[in-house]
Amino acid sequence: MLCIGLEGTAHTLGIGVIDSDGKIYANIRSEYVPKSGGIHPREAAQHHGVVLATKLQEALEKSSLTFKDIELIAFSRGPGLGPCLRVTATAARALALLLDIPLVGVNHCVAHIELGRLVTGFKDPLVVYVSGGNTIVSAYEAGKYRVFGETLDIALGNMLDTFARAAGMPHPGGPKIEKLAKNDSAEFISLPYSVKGMDLSFSGLLTAAVNTLKKGVQLEDLCFSLQEVSFAMLTEVTERALAHTEKPEVLLTGGVAANKRLQEMLQIISHEHDALFGAVSQDLAGDNGVMIGWTGLIQFIQGDILDIESSQILPKWGLSAFEFTRT
Amino acid sequence: MLLAKGAEAHLYKEAWYSKEIIRKQRVKKDYRVIELDKTLRVTRTVREANLLRNAKRAGVPTPIVYEIDKHETSLIMEFIEGRRLKEVLDTIDPEKRKVISRQIGILIGRLHKHNLIHGDLTTSNMILTETGKIYLIDFGLGYNSTSVEDKAVDLHLLKRALESTHYKFVEEIFREIIKGYREEASSVLTKEVHDRMKSIRKRGRYLRMSGGG
Numbered sequence: 366m367l368c369i370g371l372e373g374t375a376h377t378l379g380i381g382v383i384d385s386d387g388k389i390y391a392n393i394r395s396e397y398v399p400k401s402g403g404i405h406p407r408e409a410a411q412h413h414g415v416v417l418a419t420k421l422q423e424a425l426e427k428s429s430l431t432f433k434d435i436e437l438i439a440f441s442r443g444p445g446l447g448p449c450l451r452v453t454a455t456a457a458r459a460l461a462l463l464l465d466i467p468l469v470g471v472n473h474c475v476a477h478i479e480l481g482r483l484v485t486g487f488k489d490p491l492v493v494y495v496s497g498g499n500t501i502v503s504a505y506e507a508g509k510y511r512v513f514g515e516t517l518d519i520a521l522g523n524m525l526d527t528f529a530r531a532a533g534m535p536h537p538g539g540p541k542i543e544k545l546a547k548n549d550s551a552e553f554i555s556l557p558y559s560v561k562g563m564d565l566s567f568s569g570l571l572t573a574a575v576n577t578l579k580k581g582v583q584l585e586d587l588c589f590s591l592q593e594v595s596f597a598m599l600t601e602v603t604e605r606a607l608a609h610t611e612k613p614e615v616l617l618t619g620g621v622a623a624n625k626r627l628q629e630m631l632q633i634i635s636h637e638h639d640a641l642f643g644a645v646s647q648d649l650a651g652d653n654g655v656m657i658g659w660t661g662l663i664q665f666i667q668g669d670i671l672d673i674e675s676s677q678i679l680p681k682w683g684l685s686a687f688e689f690t691r692t
Numbered sequence: 693m694l695l696a697k698g699a700e701a702h703l704y705k706e707a708w709y710s711k712e713i714i715r716k717q718r719v720k721k722d723y724r725v726i727e728l729d730k731t732l733r734v735t736r737t738v739r740e741a742n743l744l745r746n747a748k749r750a751g752v753p754t755p756i757v758y759e760i761d762k763h764e765t766s767l768i769m770e771f772i773e774g775r776r777l778k779e780v781l782d783t784i785d786p787e788k789r790k791v792i793s794r795q796i797g798i799l800i801g802r803l804h805k806h807n808l809i810h811g812d813l814t815t816s817n818m819i820l821t822e823t824g825k826i827y828l829i830d831f832g833l834g835y836n837s838t839s840v841e842d843k844a845v846d847l848h849l850l851k852r853a854l855e856s857t858h859y860k861f862v863e864e865i866f867r868e869i870i871k872g873y874r875e876e877a878s879s880v881l882t883k884e885v886h887d888r889m890k891s892i893r894k895r896g897r898y899l900r901m902s903g904g905g
Binding site: 506507511512513517553555558560561562563564593594597600601604605607608629630631633634 | 698699700721722723724725727728731732811812813814833845849852853855856859892
């Protein structure tokens with residue numbers, strides 16, 4: 366069975382074509398990059414609306430398929446920015462009606478995890494999902510992904526991006542911070558470390574880092590220290606969740622999953638707890654349509670189909686709010 | 693004898709001047725840089741000892757600290773004989789569960805009344821003795837604070853922990869905890885903390901998450 370997945374929760378408009386055996390036909394992504402500052406929801410939505418039709422065509426061409434081959438439409442129903450979600454939801458409804466095929470609404474966070482499981486082959490991992498919008502340590506238990514630890518304020522990726530902007534680095538900031546931090550002679554600058562129980566807080570760290578930057582320290586040292594402190598916080602929480610859940614695998618996904626230093630830290634604790642470690646490759650770890658398509662197929666098989674009338678978007682749809690039987 | 697290997701520290705049960713004691717050894721973590729690792733271990737060791745003493749002073753049963761070793765980042769403390777609440781709370785009879793939950797609330801109320809934040813309230817960190825006394829252990833993430841927000845986060849985290857470990861009885865347990873809390877802390881503080889806790893839940897990322905990059 367062939368499915369088109371439409372992703373549009375934030376920066377990225379993603380169109381994925383995948384079948385029920387997990388074969389990926391196309392993974393087309395178009396990212397909205399703000400001229401200055403952070404993401405502007407309306408401008409991001411406009412971007413998605415403008416490029417959607419051509420990207421959809423591109424995805425079909427890449428797959429060597431036509432609309433006639435498609436049997437299912439899945440879209441990112443939430444959580445995310447309302448204006449962006451509405452664009453992809455509208456496109457998904459139109460396609461479902463036009464092609465007369467079923468429509469499935471997918472939880473963005475669940476989709477990241479389910480695609481991660483597909484590409485790593487992990488059966489029951491402890492999941493570390495880190496992006497510009499989310500920082501979550503989670504595992505599946507009794508019908509849903511339970512959240513063991515998460516950020517109490519901003520996401521780790523958001524913290525890195527905002528710091529990068531303050532330091533004058535162009536978008537995307539994360540990889541540039543990583544590059545600057547990778548310096549053997551970098552000196553560690555003390556920054557606030559904030560773990561509250563199983564949860565994390567990054568806003569104080571961000572403020573402190575920006576203030577330290579203004580004092581005129583070496584940017585390399587600061588990037589190094591910022592990564593060390595924030596990743597150590599996340600790793601500490603992950604290790605505790607791992608000790609608690611005793612899961613056999615650790616899965617890293619989301620936009621920040623590409624960071625080699627974060628991978629290294631999580632690899633160390635996974636090894637200590639006899640768990641396998643896997644990071645999702647960059648093209649499938651960031652927001653994409655393939656993950657939506659794949660999770661849509663899982664839901665369709667379980668009979669979770671949406672009527673157009675009740676297919677409204679869910680901007681605040683939490684990871685744990687979605688219950689399903691995982692296979 | 694190695695008793696437990698936590699994520700942060702190893703617990704050893706040993707003899708110390710002919711006493712049975714627990715040695716809590718904070719272990720070096722290879723994933724973090726040496727400077728950060730050492731700072732975290734030393735500050736947490738000293739802070740934990742202070743909090744254990746201050747909680748005891750406030751009337752909350754905690755193990756007695758016999759020795760603090762900054763160099764080794766270890767604490768030597770009293771061994772508490774009993775069972776972790778995590779293991780008993782789901783299986784005991786409902787009336788007893790109520791009494792225990794209420795008692796937990798009283799102890800937390802007492803901590804908060806004295807501006808002590810535990811920082812990691814879970815039923816793994818509560819020991820029930822034969823005589824029915826509850827000890828709070830592991831103040832490793834605790835701190836001092838007068839703020840309503842910090843106290844509310846403390847309770848919020850407990851509720852989160854209950855939701856993942858005792859999800860069958862979480863509402864009942866938590867209701868009793870709040871009752872006990874109110875018995876001990878003033879009704880003003882209880883209301884402030886409980887209200888703030890609800891608003892924290894609302895602002896919680898799991899309800900409000902935005903997708904993204």
